[in-house]
Amino acid sequence: MDKVILTGDRPTGRLHIGHYVGSLKRRVELQNSGEYDRIYIMIADAQALTDNFEHPEKVRDNILEVALDYLACGLDPEKSTIFVQSAVPELTEITFYYLNLVTLSRLERNPTVKSEIAMRGFEASLPVGFVCYPISQASDITAFKATTVPVGEDQLPMIEQTREIVRKFNSIYGDVLVEPAVLLPSNAACLRLPGTDGKAKMSKSLGNCIYLADDEETVRKKVMSMYTDPGHIKVSDPGKLEGNTVFTYLDAFCRDEHFAKYLPEYENLDALKAHYTAGGLGDVKVKKFLNNVLQEELAPIRERRKEYAGRIEWVYEMLRAGSEKARLEAADTLEKMKAAMKINYFEDSDFLKDFISRQ
Numbered sequence: 001m002d003k004v005i006l007t008g009d010r011p012t013g014r015l016h017i018g019h020y021v022g023s024l025k026r027r028v029e030l031q032n033s034g035e036y037d038r039i040y041i042m043i044a045d046a047q048a049l050t051d052n053f054e055h056p057e058k059v060r061d062n063i064l065e066v067a068l069d070y071l072a073c074g075l076d077p078e079k080s081t082i083f084v085q086s087a088v089p090e091l092t093e094i095t096f097y098y099l100n101l102v103t104l105s106r107l108e109r110n111p112t113v114k115s116e117i118a119m120r121g122f123e124a125s126l127p128v129g130f131v132c133y134p135i136s137q138a139s140d141i142t143a144f145k146a147t148t149v150p151v152g153e154d155q156l157p158m159i160e161q162t163r164e165i166v167r168k169f170n171s172i173y174g175d176v177l178v179e180p181a182v183l184l185p186s187n188a189a190c191l192r193l194p195g196t197d198g199k200a201k202m203s204k205s206l207g208n209c210i211y212l213a214d215d216e217e218t219v220r221k222k223v224m225s226m227y228t229d230p231g232h233i234k235v236s237d238p239g240k241l242e243g244n245t246v247f248t249y250l251d252a253f254c255r256d257e258h259f260a261k262y263l264p265e266y267e268n269l270d271a272l273k274a275h276y277t278a279g280g281l282g283d284v285k286v287k288k289f290l291n292n293v294l295q296e297e298l299a300p301i302r303e304r305r306k307e308y309a310g311r312i313e314w315v316y317e318m319l320r321a322g323s324e325k326a327r328l329e330a331a332d333t334l335e336k337m338k339a340a341m342k343i344n345y346f347e348d349s350d351f352l353k354d355f356i357s358r359q
């Protein structure tokens, strides 16, 4: 069986370093590993509309921003098909058939959707499109016969829902769909990078993100004002690592060689942590180190982003071509599904013959 990756992001803002460590970086590694037969990266505009339907301009304004973030991180359209969800209408048609295979109570049990409903104040009147987005996500994944879905931890319930739909479809209609496996970040700190303010998640509305497009000075300012341990007041005080965002970011980003380069008095992160918890190490020093580490990782991304932004027409055409290519694959899956479901009346010469022989 071919090895196929599908993953994507909602275009509701530019991508930040949480997206980067949680998913983008890995995607690029997987792309360059040469182990995959096909890779699809989707800008999930239709899914973004499920909770932004009143603000389509918010989605529209971020399509090219996200495409730039992808290219900046090293996704290569020669190796990965980058496309826009709504430009593949087959996905909507597939969703319609999957709706039959899922119950409302199953959808309402999805823990990610549950917390999103609470966050958006949708309890009193829940839009059907929103509660169904995991079904549409199952279409995204299965339409491309994906075997591997690299995502962050919050997407686990979506992959579980997809697997259930696949098993149900195949058991009713025959073996057509491929059951995908999830691929989570390997480093625990990357599972969900907190915001710079220490809140559980980076989110645009909280203003606690470091964006891939942020310039050097903006990144530095954000790092220098990051949340640490509120009990660590004097340098001599022992500091706590738990919930200390600066150390969580170091867990996600720093490698031993960064110490040799920027902070040679420590051998590695363990040594730095030991000094911090014992007392005698100030936050400013740790933050300056983190800033160096982040700048080293982000500088080439920022540069590439600028280059691609300078030839945005090319990016636009790349997205168009990717969407056309993606459509062919989704259409192939839909055709096989409809044949299995026996609703391929105009492609199936037996349809008419069967009617006549019943007379």
Ligand code: TRP
Residues within 6 Å of the ligand: 006, 007, 008, 009, 010, 044, 047, 137, 140, 141, 149, 151, 155
């Ligand atoms: N739900 C994902 C997110 O919020 C985006 C997404 C849509 C996706 N369809 C997908 C991710 C299919 C993986 C596979 O980021």
